[in-house]
Amino acid sequence: MAEPKILIVDDELIVIKSAERVLKGEGYSAEGALGGREAIMKLGQESYDLVFTDLKMPEVDGITLIRWIKKMKPAIGIVIITGYPSQDTIKDALELGIIDYVPKPFTPSVLLDVTERAVQWTRGRKPEEAKKTEEFPPAMAAELDRVVAQLKKKPGALIPVLQRAQEIVGYLPPIVQKRIAKGLNIPEAEVHSVVSFYSFFTMRPRGDHNIRVCLGTACYVKGIEGVLKKIQDTLKIDVGETTENRRFSVEAVRCLGACGLAPVMMIDQETYGAMTPKKALEKISQFDPTILEAPSADEAEELAEKEA
Ligand code: FES
Incomplete structure (x- = not known):
């Protein structure tokens, strides 16, 4: 199966170059666009499977770019790769349906981890391959669903569910938050607010x-x-x-x-x-x-x- 084509959008060339180096080193096809305007031009000329974008960029910012992609190229998966996003901006991005979030500065392992999940997400949603892949390991997903089902009727279930989810997955990336929101039947933004508010929850993978x-x-x-x-x-x-x-x-x-x-x-x-x-x-x-x-x-x- 051909590796997906990734467009990295940032207003800092050094970020583009380092992401390109990491992704190409693992056999991904990756290229960069210096800002939202150039990204829209490239997206109009060529086809991509994934876009990794910064949020804070002059002229055309990340949220505007995400809105454009969702409207014009809805099959493309989007990952945010950014430094200090405000909670509101992340909320906006989640509501627009991003796959995941890579904190900046990123380590190669975090970038590759998120890329792997984003690739699976994209493949899972392409019509010809629909439902063939899980968003994250099936055993983990099943355990998470079991916890949600066990606690969902209890008042204030969200925090205990998040605690258990963090024990199971190790951290709480958007993909996990989405699954919890769906299971508890609450908005993703509500889950995200709680994860961001309490310092014991983390959206970044932790070490052993x-x-x-x-x-x-x-x-x-x-x-x-x-x-x-x-x-x-x-x-x-x-x-x-x-x-x-x-x-x-x-x-x-x-x-x-x-x-x-x-x-x-x-x-x-x-x-x-x-x-x-x-x-x-x-x-x-x-x-x-x-x-x-x-x-x-x-x-x-x-x-x-x-x-x-
Ligand atoms: S200041 Fe209280 S433990 Fe460090």
């Missing part, structure tokens, strides 16, 4: 181990910043990201309720106090000793300076 670093006042004055920097340098990810191998995610939070132990971090459900950069790495390396094998960016720089 979630590291939460407290940037609250007590931790901050005791030097948590240095701890966070060390973790970021060692795992080579920023706050809100997941490592390439999906082992770790890093989150920054305001207070973990253990100020007396400051500076504090948590790994999964375990709290660790009096952290230093060294101690933090020791704790993290208990889950994956290989993180200590490669020197961090700072250490590599130091080593290079010493060798020079």
